[in-house]
Amino acid sequence: MRTVTTLYDLRAVRAEFPALGQEVHGRRLAYLDSAATTQRPRAVIDAVARMMGEDNANVHRGVHALSQRATDAYDQARSTVARFVNAARDEEVVFAKGCTEAVNLVAHSWGRANLRPGEAVLLSAMEHHANIVPWQMVAEATGAQVEPIPVTDEPTLDLDWLEIRLRQGGVKMVGVKHVCNATGTVNPVGEMARLAHQHGALILVDGAQALAHEPVDVQALGADFYAMSAHKVYGPMGAGALYGRHDLLKAMPPWQGGGDMIRTVSFEGSTFGGLPNKFEPGTPNVPGVVGFAAALDWLVATGLQAVREHEEGLRRQATQRLEAVHGLRIVGTAPGKAGVLSFVMEQAHPHDVGTILDLHGVAVRTGHHCCMPLMDRLGVPATTRASLAAYSGEDDIDQLVEGLEHVARVFA
Amino acid sequence: MNLDDLYQEIILDHGRKPRNHREMPDATHGAEGFNPMCGDRIKLTLRVADGRIEDAAFTGCGCAISQASASMLTQAVKGQSVGQAEDLFSRFHRAVTGKDAPEGDLGCLEALLGVQQFPNRVKCATLAWHAMREALEGPDA
Numbered sequence: 441m442r443t444v445t446t447l448y449d450l451r452a453v454r455a456e457f458p459a460l461g462q463e464v465h466g467r468r469l470a471y472l473d474s475a476a477t478t479q480r481p482r483a484v485i486d487a488v489a490r491m492m493g494e495d496n497a498n499v500h501r502g503v504h505a506l507s508q509r510a511t512d513a514y515d516q517a518r519s520t521v522a523r524f525v526n527a528a529r530d531e532e533v534v535f536a537k538g539c540t541e542a543v544n545l546v547a548h549s550w551g552r553a554n555l556r557p558g559e560a561v562l563l564s565a566m567e568h569h570a571n572i573v574p575w576q577m578v579a580e581a582t583g584a585q586v587e588p589i590p591v592t593d594e595p596t597l598d599l600d601w602l603e604i605r606l607r608q609g610g611v612k613m614v615g616v617k618h619v620c621n622a623t624g625t626v627n628p629v630g631e632m633a634r635l636a637h638q639h640g641a642l643i644l645v646d647g648a649q650a651l652a653h654e655p656v657d658v659q660a661l662g663a664d665f666y667a668m669s670a671h672k673v674y675g676p677m678g679a680g681a682l683y684g685r686h687d688l689l690k691a692m693p694p695w696q697g698g699g700d701m702i703r704t705v706s707f708e709g710s711t712f713g714g715l716p717n718k719f720e721p722g723t724p725n726v727p728g729v730v731g732f733a734a735a736l737d738w739l740v741a742t743g744l745q746a747v748r749e750h751e752e753g754l755r756r757q758a759t760q761r762l763e764a765v766h767g768l769r770i771v772g773t774a775p776g777k778a779g780v781l782s783f784v785m786e787q788a789h790p791h792d793v794g795t796i797l798d799l800h801g802v803a804v805r806t807g808h809h810c811c812m813p814l815m816d817r818l819g820v821p822a823t824t825r826a827s828l829a830a831y832s833g834e835d836d837i838d839q840l841v842e843g844l845e846h847v848a849r850v851f852a
Numbered sequence: 853m854n855l856d857d858l859y860q861e862i863i864l865d866h867g868r869k870p871r872n873h874r875e876m877p878d879a880t881h882g883a884e885g886f887n888p889m890c891g892d893r894i895k896l897t898l899r900v901a902d903g904r905i906e907d908a909a910f911t912g913c914g915c916a917i918s919q920a921s922a923s924m925l926t927q928a929v930k931g932q933s934v935g936q937a938e939d940l941f942s943r944f945h946r947a948v949t950g951k952d953a954p955e956g957d958l959g960c961l962e963a964l965l966g967v968q969q970f971p972n973r974v975k976c977a978t979l980a981w982h983a984m985r986e987a988l989e990g991p992d993a
Binding site for chain 2: 465788789790791792795806807808812815821850851
């Protein structure tokens with residue numbers, strides 16, 4: 441008889457996350473806010489502590505042993521990120537504070553150098569403010585226009601509209617999030633990249649919510665740029681990366697100046713270093729970057745596919761449980777979804793829901809999720825969002841449902 | 853933290869059936885309260901004549917606390933002088949942020965003081981009040 445060994449060892453996974461072992465308001469913590477930020481496994485905390493406590497020195501500067509160790513760890517982290525997203529070369533990975541800075545890099549460097557008056561940047565109407573505001577700033581400076589790609593009620597993107605708009609011409613960039621943080625929709629990034637390239641446009645993918653939940657292969661997707669945040673994938677806050685296609689990054693001007701990004705400096709003028717240094721001025725967040733790599737290593741070791749299947753099973757189950765709660769409506773019913781359960785209750789505003797859930801030890805996000813245009817489009821001012829990760833389990837959903845039933849009683 | 857202090861019956865009642873939740877075409881003063889953290893938005897309007905608030909109303913949506921607070925505000929300040937309303941604002945604000953024990957009688961507004969135990973909900977209770985102060989300090993004041 442064959443033994444089925446696909447059982448996911450939730451207990452073992454949870455044991456690796458120190459923050460999960462605590463009580464909140466006298467209840468076990470049910471952390472369902474991983475789309476805002478995940479918790480960190482011991483492997484990441486240890487890697488950051490080791491970087492600070494043992495290998496601490498500035499990178500790319502000293503000839504001494506500690507500097508060499510720090511530089512090796514930093515460069516190794518770049519390889520780890522490059523491998524994780526299947527970049528063709530390590531120097532296609534530029535470290536940044538996170539997705540927001542990665543998008544700003546593309547907008548301010550590529551955008552200012554390449555956008556002309558009247559040309560268009562198409563952004564999905566479900567974009568996070570981080571992939572809208574930088575483009576508005578650059579549009580203002582260049583005379584280019586930002587146009588939203590419409591979304592359906594589910595919400596999914598209107599690809600017919602996209603194709604027609606691309607055919608009209610003048611589009612230089614398409615910006616889209618891989619996974620929607622507010623509704624969980626997985627967008628057809630590969631298909632959009634193909635359409636964009638057919639019509640001479642580039643595509644920037646905001647990968648904040650995808651990295652921990654979806655397979656990311658930048659070459660297979662055809663992404664020209666792919667933005668990442670470490671803290672959404674079990675790594676530290678304040679670290680992240682931009683993947684950029686080598687020929688594009690090479691042609692782009694630096695957008696911030698400083699040390700470590702130059703070849704020569706004189707008061708008559710300076711010349712800039714090669715990739716990726718050109719885009720990494722100043723002393724980088726070495727502990728953060730090393731923690732980022734440790735997080736990706738942790739996820740690979742835990743099993744990307746196993747985590748994904750676990751989350752997907754739990755999401756389906758949780759969807760059914762939530763639909764049974766009186767007055768509750770799920771917001772976000774796209775056929776392809778990842779790890780996010782956003783909902784409204786007819787009796788109670790999300791803030792009131794969030795406060796009552798907190799007293800049950802349940803951590804959720806309430807509000808507009810930094811997606812005001814999407815909320816306007818869906819006709820809800822705010823939602824409550826429960827989001828899943830490798831350590832989420834049925835007991836978290838039990839606690840959530842118990843809290844929601846309490847909400848229904850208070851606001852009967 | 854006690855949920856019953858936060859969601860007293862009078863709050864739930866005002867939240868469900870906000871009073872003076874309407875447009876005011878003949879308003880003399882108005883301001884919008886916006887909480888960018890949650891997206892809650894309240895537009896508060898007043899009709900002031902001879903230094904007295906003759907009418908107060910609001911529109912907008914938000915959580916039970918912000919709606920109840922706006923609703924109770926309109927009832928509390930209607931008929932008061934501008935000076936009395938400003939005094940009520942500062943007494944309410946000091947009490948709700950836990951800086952002082954309530955000075956004098958806050959009347960029904962005391963029901964809102966339950967937010968003291970919930971620091972991240974204080975802004976919900978003060979949203980309409982800040983809008984009122986802004987409206988009174990506006991160019992027409």
